[in-house]
Amino acid sequence: MVVRPYRALTRLWNLPYFLPTKWRGWIKMPTLEFKGKQHIYAHHLTVPYSPLVPDPQRSHPPPAHVADSGPVSEDNLIIHGDNLRALKALLPRYAGKIKCIYIDPPYNTGNGGWAYDDNVNSPLMQAWLKDNGPVDNEDLERHDKWLCMIWPRLQLLRELLAEDGIIFVSIDDNEQHHLRMLLDEIFGESNFVASFVWEGTAKNDARFVSVGHDYIHTYAKSVDRVKTNSGRWRVLKEGIEDIQKCVEVLKERHGDDYQSISMGLKDWYKSLPRNHKSWQHRHYRCVDSEGVYFPGDISWPGGGGPRYDVLHPVTRKPVTVPAGGWRFPDEEKMRAAIQANRVHFADTEVGVPNLKRYLHETTEQVLTSVFYQDRRAAHQNLRRIIGDIKFEYPKDERVIGRLIETVTSNRDIILDSFAGSGTTAHATLALNKVDGGNRRFILVECEEYADTITAERVRRVIGGVLGTKDDASRDGMGGSFTYCTLGSPFDAESLLSGDSLPKFETLAVFLLYTAAGLSLEPKALRTSRNGQRFYQTKTIDFYLYYEPNIEWLRSDKAMLTPERAKKIKKIGRPAIVFGAGKYLSQHNLTDMGIKFCQLPYELFKDG
Ligand SMILES: C[S@@+](CC[C@H](N)C(=O)[O-])C[C@H]1O[C@@H](n2cnc3c(N)ncnc32)[C@H](O)[C@@H]1O
CATH class of the missing domain: 3.40.50.150 (Vaccinia Virus protein VP39)
Incomplete structure (x- = not known):
């Protein structure tokens, strides 16, 4: 095996720069031999x-x-x-x-x-x-x-x-x-x-x-x-349900003693095997009346935020201001956050407070x-x-x-x-x-x-x-x-001998795909008694003269006859017709807006 770049193209040294970005990759791409x-x-x-x-x-x-x-x-x-x-x-x-x-x-x-x-x-x-x-x-x-x-x-x-x-x-x-x-x-x-x-x-x-x-x-x-x-x-975060269940059990045991519930939750995380889906969320370790949360950063992103006094709710002394200043631009916004119970205070004023990030607010995550x-x-x-x-x-x-x-x-x-x-x-x-x-x-x-x-x-x-x-x-x-x-593969020999003839719908679906690149469920076919028209697009009608019966296929019934062609022409839409043979010249057909495809050869055209 050797890796060989498309040298001929890359030798045109500045060609990639004239191309849209998404095409450059194709031009310069090395390939595997x-x-x-x-x-x-x-x-x-x-x-x-x-x-x-x-x-x-x-x-x-x-x-x-x-x-x-x-x-x-x-x-x-x-x-x-x-x-x-x-x-x-x-x-x-x-x-x-x-x-x-x-x-x-x-x-x-x-x-x-x-x-x-x-x-x-x-x-x-x-x-x-x-x-x-x-x-x-x-x-x-x-x-x-x-x-x-x-x-x-x-x-x-x-x-x-x-x-x-x-x-x-x-x-x-x-x-x-x-x-x-x-x-x-x-x-x-x-x-x-x-x-x-x-x-x-x-x-x-x-x-x-x-x-x-x-x-x-x-x-x-x-x-x-x-x-x-x-x-x-x-995707939804995995392992969240187990955390919620654990908290429910702890609530039944401790009522609204959230400190004991939080301690119990920490102990539960410690008991988990490393591959447990809840382990990755173990930073959600605190619980209050709103739910489970982790104490997140409350400082101004990138530093240089405002500095003002915030009193500790128990000691009533000003708490330590984070090194980067407060995340909230003024005291009023900080007071609103405290009233909404979004601020997690340390035991005393010495510790820097945190912002509560609730588990139920971020149930989705990016794939890793x-x-x-x-x-x-x-x-x-x-x-x-x-x-x-x-x-x-x-x-x-x-x-x-x-x-x-x-x-x-x-x-x-x-x-x-x-x-x-x-x-x-x-x-x-x-x-x-x-x-x-x-x-x-x-x-x-x-x-x-x-x-x-x-x-x-x-x-x-x-x-x-x-x-x-x-x-x-x-x-x-x-x-x-x-x-x-x-089933047996469609091959010209077995179709000609009649050994293996597909059903009408099966053949029709194959023909639509090979002739027109259309992929359809058989139920989407619209067969009509009008000369076996089996599908219509906005611009073209498709006809198929076919029965899975070799005698029928060898008879005139499988042929595009002048009478059939006239009926098709009368409808006035371009048509593609599949059949075993035709009784009209190519010249006549072109005049009538009909393209004829002979079976079974048409099946093998794209290989
Ligand atoms: C590694 S196993 C896939 C296991 C599967 N993901 C699972 O969870 O059970 C590969 C499977 O592909 C099948 N297989 C290999 N070559 C195949 C082929 N040419 N056509 C169809 N199946 C093939 C094998 O028989 C085997 O069952």
């Missing part, structure tokens, strides 16, 4: 489309709400299959519509836990990967293979992402530096948001350094659009790029939900939930194409339960356990898990999902 890159560079375009095939028995609740005829619109999806094909299958319906992507791909640790077996259509690639097996430490090209695997998937994920969407990618030191360069190249350096560092465990047996963290690289599809649409990112969440908790939680199964490295649904909460709202769609134990679905359902949202999830998992672990966890989370601590998990989060597999 790796074996196979030229062959997989456009591989995402050549992956064939496959329809999603619903499996009513594995869907939830089974089987009534899932018809055999196509995935239920507006439902959550769990797709069993390779994510390269699955992402391509999602494009016609979901391109540009996914608000949040979270993925947790294999980390390429060298323990042989994954294999690179994409069927790349290049003799050189096929020769290279001929005797391919699990990628382990012995494999000197394991980084190249991982990069070949992730590149086309990231390309498709980017296409699925909404303009104001965000992608989070978990990774560790094995590939994080390579991944950053790839993400820069695919999403643009200027769309990098942050790399979270998640500290999860300490390994005391490490030879040199105990590395207990991994990363979550975060990119926007367009940082500018995110700034315009969502403003600032804030470094955080701690013990990894073992996710294992234990998964075991509680699904029993004693072997699944290594589940992520913690609270952490993923926080990311989703930050960047999505009510009806947004969340996608995880390396779903594993289904943490992302769990986090989405839990968040909906808390805020009454209608977020949807799409999961993709290639292993057999897509049903027995991924979907099973989601079934249990929806229905409720006995023996769990919190009410929401015990009672169940509610919801449903459609379980799908991937």
Whole structure:
């Protein structure tokens, strides 16, 4: 692997200075070269489309709400299959519509836990990967293979992402530096948001350094659009509820003896483990009739503030003035603050007073790029939900939930194409339960356990898990999902022979996406008996002469005939017509404002 800047462009030494700032990054950006890159560079375009095939028995609740005829619109999806094909299958319906992507791909640790077996259509690639097996430490090209695997998937994920969407990618030191360069190249350096560092465990047996963290690289599809649409990112402070509960218990014990309550609160903080969510708020250590507060700075920001006498409420002597002078510009404003009970006095006049900062006034906080969440908790939680199964490295649904909460709202769609134990679905359902949202999830998992672990966890989370601590998990989060597999890919041969013919709606949705770049749910199609017009935009009508029946397709019924063309012309709007053939010359069609696209060849035009 070598890092090579776009030399030809940068040699035009002053070119970047004539460009808008956001484009300069692209011009000067170094890129990562790796074996196979030229062959997989456009591989995402050549992956064939496959329809999603619903499996009513594995869907939830089974089987009534899932018809055999196509995935239920507006439902959550769990797709069993390779994510390269699955992402391509999602494009016609979901391109540009996914608000949040979270993925947790294999980390390429060298323990042989994954294999690179994409069927790349290049003799050189096929020769290279001929005797391919699990990628382990012995494999000197394991980084190249991982990069070949992730590149086309990231390309498709980017296409699925909404303009104001965000992608989070978990990774560790094995590939994080390579991944950053790839993400820069695919999403643009200027769309990098942050790399979270998640500290999860300490390994005391490490030879040199105990590395207990991994990363979550975060990119926007367009940082500018995110700034315009969502403003600032804030999340609710975690651990606040426990503090309030503790204070309630102390109040019952001590009545309105706030000194004893404050002492009790301090003792409670001391008893907490360091990773307890309330520990980070331990500076909120005082309590009065208004609530819990921390004694904050009362001096003039930057110093040089006014100095006047303020009497201590008990000793009636002037208190020590802070070195920077008072925060309040005059005595009257200070008196008002004291009357409103906003000033915390020390025991005697010797101490400098403080300003009370109440916990309930600042319930939101900014995300921090470094955080701690013990990894073992996710294992234990998964075991509680699904029993004693072997699944290594589940992520913690609270952490993923926080990311989703930050960047999505009510009806947004969340996608995880390396779903594993289904943490992302769990986090989405839990968040909906808390805020009454209608977020949807799409999961993709290639292993057999897509049903027995991924979907099973989601079934249990929806229905409720006995023996769990919190009410929401015990009672169940509610919801449903459609379980799908991937049908045979659309390829010209099977369409021509009639071996594998998609349903009308499936084909129509694919055609709209490939021909016009429109992504739609099948229910948005407006089929009409008027010559099979199936969709209209403001300016164009779309027609399709098709039935999933080879005899029908070989008959005149599948053709654009002069009679049909005349009817279309009579409507007086430009039209795109898909059919098996036509009985009119190109010249006639152009005169009539009709563009004809022949099936099945039109399907494979963009690869
Ligand atoms: C590290 S695990 C993800 C764990 C998940 N975040 C959780 O919390 O349970 C990666 C998952 O991606 C799946 N996977 C790997 N390659 C895949 C592919 N090409 N298509 C679909 N799933 C894939 C693996 O089978 C594995 O379950």
